[in-house]
Amino acid sequence: MVGVQKKSKFKKVDRGGRFGRFKSRQSRRMVSTKVPGGRTVVHFKEKQPSKAKCGGCGKVLAGVARARPHKMRKMAKTKKRPTRPYGGNLCSPCMRKKILAGVRNV
């Protein structure tokens, strides 16, 4: 087999700028997955949004849901953020500072 170029298993297919069967890659990412048959195929998975951060110190907020907008819309309000003043915007130490600062200024 000298001089014979090995053919690629994968054909180049023009999908007209599409991302798999999806219109755009904006909300999807490519993941190589091994299927039960032994092949490795590409799956198009939904991207995850970035974690919510505190508006005061920039720390990652705990108890704040991380999902795409269509899932967030279905989620209960209590599942999306902690139920306290500034919940989902500030971490608890920053909230405490803010409330104390507000009281002291009055």
Ligand SMILES: [Zn+2]
């Ligand atoms: Zn903070």
